Amino acid sequence: MKAFILLAVSCITAASAVPKDVVISKDTLKPFLDNYCIKCHGPKKQKGQVRFDESLWEITDNDSAQRWQDVLDQLNGGDMPPEDEKQPPSAELATVLDSLTGSVNAARKRLTDHGGEIKMRRLNKREYAATIRDLFGFDVSIHDIPDDGEIATFDTVGAEQFFTSAHFEKYLKLGREVARTALLYNTSPRRPSTKERTQPETRVNKKMREQLADRDRKKTLTDAGKNWKQAGFKDEGEAKILFSQWDSRAEMPRSYLQYPHVKTGVYNSNVAKWSNVSRHTDLRADYLVRVHGGIVEDPHELRKIIRLTGGDRIHGTLQMAGTPEKPESVTLRTRQPMGSSHLSIRVQENAPNSTVNTRRRYYDLLKHPRKYPDPRPSIWMDWLEIEGPIYPEQRPRFEDLLYPGIATGKNGPFLNHDAAAREFIEEFTTLAFRRKAPVPAYLDALHRTFLEGRAAKLNYKQAMAEVMAIVLSSPSFLFIQEAAPAQDRPHGFLDNRELAIRLSYFLWSLSLIHI
Numbered sequence: 278m279k280a281f282i283l284l285a286v287s288c289i290t291a292a293s294a295v296p297k298d299v300v301i302s303k304d305t306l307k308p309f310l311d312n313y314c315i316k317c318h319g320p321k322k323q324k325g326q327v328r329f330d331e332s333l334w335e336i337t338d339n340d341s342a343q344r345w346q347d348v349l350d351q352l353n354g355g356d357m358p359p360e361d362e363k364q365p366p367s368a369e370l371a372t373v374l375d376s377l378t379g380s381v382n383a384a385r386k387r388l389t390d391h392g393g394e395i396k397m398r399r400l401n402k403r404e405y406a407a408t409i410r411d412l413f414g415f416d417v418s419i420h421d422i423p424d425d426g427e428i429a430t431f432d433t434v435g436a437e438q439f440f441t442s443a444h445f446e447k448y449l450k451l452g453r454e455v456a457r458t459a460l461l462y463n464t465s466p467r468r469p470s471t472k473e474r475t476q477p478e479t480r481v482n483k484k485m486r487e488q489l490a491d492r493d494r495k496k497t498l499t500d501a502g503k504n505w506k507q508a509g510f511k512d513e514g515e516a517k518i519l520f521s522q523w524d525s526r527a528e529m530p531r532s533y534l535q536y537p538h539v540k541t542g543v544y545n546s547n548v549a550k551w552s553n554v555s556r557h558t559d560l561r562a563d564y565l566v567r568v569h570g571g572i573v574e575d576p577h578e579l580r581k582i583i584r585l586t587g588g589d590r591i592h593g594t595l596q597m598a599g600t601p602e603k604p605e606s607v608t609l610r611t612r613q614p615m616g617s618s619h620l621s622i623r624v625q626e627n628a629p630n631s632t633v634n635t636r637r638r639y640y641d642l643l644k645h646p647r648k649y650p651d652p653r654p655s656i657w658m659d660w661l662e663i664e665g666p667i668y669p670e671q672r673p674r675f676e677d678l679l680y681p682g683i684a685t686g687k688n689g690p691f692l693n694h695d696a697a698a699r700e701f702i703e704e705f706t707t708l709a710f711r712r713k714a715p716v717p718a719y720l721d722a723l724h725r726t727f728l729e730g731r732a733a734k735l736n737y738k739q740a741m742a743e744v745m746a747i748v749l750s751s752p753s754f755l756f757i758q759e760a761a762p763a764q765d766r767p768h769g770f771l772d773n774r775e776l777a778i779r780l781s782y783f784l785w786s787l788s789l790i791h792i
Contacts, residue, residue, distance in 0.1 A: 299336040299384040301345065305376045307332075313358045313365055336384035345384075349377050399756050408754075412709065413459045414673030415560035416614040418590070421454075423447040445750060452749035456742040458615050462560050463676045466686030467668055474662040477543045477552035485530050485548065492519060492527050536654075538601040542570060544654035545583075545626045554661035555621035558613045561673065562666030566592070566622050569606045570658035571599035577643035580655040582627040585609055587620065594627055601657045610667075620663065626656050678704055693737045699724045702744055710753045723747065 310318075310329040317324045336342045351357035352374055358364060365373075400408060402422045409417045423444050491509075495516075498508040505516040519526055530548045533539065543549050558564060572581050585592040592611040599605030613620040629639050640653050672685060678701075680689045691701035702723050706715045723744050730740030748754060 299380055301332075301334045301336065301380050302376045303334045306334075306373060309365065309369065309373045313363060316362070317359075336380065342381060342384045345377065346381050349374070349381055352377070404757075405755075409455060412673060413455065413463060413561075413675050414669070415458065415462060416612060417451070417455065418614040418616065420589075421451060421616070423451075448750035448755060449746055452746035453742060454615065455749055456745035457738075458560065459675055459745070460738045460742055463673060463679060464686065464692060465559070466684065468559055468562075468666055470665055470667060472662055472664045473554070473556045474660050475552075475554040476660050477554075477658060478539065478541065481543050481549050481552070482534070482539065485534065489527060489530050489534075495519065496523075496527075538657055542601065542604075542657050542659040544573065545624075545656040545658065546654040551623045551625035552658050552661060553621060553623045554663055555619060556663050557618050558620045559666045559668075560613055560615060560618060562668045563610050563612045564620060564663050564665035564667065566609045566611060567606050567662040567664065568595065568597070568608075568624055568658060569604050569660045569662070570597060570656065571601045571604045572597050573601065573655050573657050576655035580626065580628070580640075580643055583607075583624055583656060584627040585611075586623045586625075587613075590614070592622060597656055601659075604657075604659045622661070622663070624658065624661060674708055675705075678708060695731060695737065698727050698741070701741075702727065705745065706748050709748050713753065715753070 310332070314329055316322070318327045319330045320328070333341065336345060348357075352370070402419045402424075405422050406417050406419060409415070495508045495510065496519075499505075499516065499520070505513045508516065510516040510519075525547070533544065533546065533548045536544055538544075543552050545551070554566070556564075566585060568583060568585075581597050582594050583597055584594050593609045595607040595609055597605075597607060611620075611622075672680075676685050679685070679692055680687065683689065691697050691704075699720065703715070703720055706720065706723065707713065726747065727740050727744050730743055731737070735743075
């Protein structure tokens with residue numbers, strides 16, 4: 278409830294001039310509709326769920342503008358009236374078209390023109406993620422950010438966005454996680470860069486040989502007359518599955534272990550579907566993932582591409598180079614988003630993730646050589662490596678606030694100092710609100726929230742995380758808004774702060790931020 282009260286305190290309502298409605302010329306259009314359209318679109322019949330006997334002769338919003346635009350399109354295209362119905366004289370039709378075109382154009386202009394004032398709108402997913410990265414230096418997955426609404430690709434249209442208490446709860450929950458992550462990582466010193474390398478064949482070959490030996494033993498015992506239990510199966514069904522799929526479960530691995538470079542690397546195939554490398558990371562930094570290997574024989578160009586994934590996230594794709602005899606390295610730069618510091622990369626051919634038959638049809642379509650038995654590998658990997666952390670030159674804004682002029686991780690003027698909590702809250706809120714100073718009443722309420730948390734035995738970071746979460750879910754953070762109505766500014770121009778904000782989000786929208 279306190280968070281909702283603070284939300285109300287932080288809300289800023291901007292009075293916006295509502296454009297006047299455009300009036301359709303009833304004297305011109307109604308006689309035309311009565312003569313040529315009402316028969317099929319009136320009280321007795323409504324083809325296409327359209328009727329004109331109850332028409333509203335004003336265009337008040339985008340929906341009504343679109344309805345009249347549809348009428349105009351039908352008339353211009355000759356689809357209305359239909360060919361088998363009475364047709365209007367050309368002069369009459371021209372008069373109606375001219376009048377309706379003028380009205381629709383005037384409505385479109387008025388509906389989109391707000392006298393230089395941009396409607397207050399919520400940050401879309403891309404902008405929210407970019408803002409968090411600018412503040413704290415780490416990424417939030419777009420899957421964790423509340424949806425923009427049913428606005429297709431037009432995610433910067435404020436009039437089409439909606440914001441409910443459910444949205445606020447989601448943003449408050451996300452804000453808590455962001456704040457806790459920030460108070461963990463942005464208070465830690467930077468780590469030295471290191472390399473961690475994996476030789477995938479060690480694990481793959483060992484596991485494959487153990488499984489093959491076990492299956493050969495069970496088959497030998499079964500051939501000698503032993504029942505499924507004596508042969509070591511869990512149940513009879515397991516035995517039936519193994520023997521019905523013997524080629525893929527035993528002979529293909531046996532063949533794989535005879536490939537020429539299997540002792541020094543992994544062939545990406547149905548029996549060695551992927552290789553992986555992982556390490557713990559600093560969410561503020563990038564990491565270089567290297568794959569050292571080569572291309573088997575001369576496959577189609579599409580089969581030279583590898584896909585690097587982690588969980589439900591695709592980190593990217595790379596085109597392999599080199600050969601098993603002369604391997605080369607390819608490199609991808611990535612980072613782990615908020616939620617887990619464990620960066621795990623799975624490397625496999627960028628082929629369909631479906632059934633064996635589907636993959637075989639895919640390989641046949643690309644005419645892969647059959648030197649090797651199915652599954653015809655095209656990628657061989659010698660080793661995988663992760664290097665990092667690689668930090669940006671500038672610290673995140675939040676760290677500069679915590680540690681002004683000193684290295685991150687040392688005692689600063691704010692962290693763990695209750696006496697400086699209100700000053701820190703004011704500085705952080707101003708930073709989060711894009712350099713707009715919060716009102717004193719809002720700051721007082723935030724400070725009381727912090728003090729109540731400390732009185733409830735929360736430690737400093739726990740109490741401050743709740744305050745930061747409220748700030749990160751407030752309208753002044755989530756919405757882009759100008760400080761004053763356009764009519765109150767000289768010549769209606771944006772001030773420097775407003776211009777910088779709009780330009781920043783425009784440039785962010787053009788950049789390819791990997792989230």
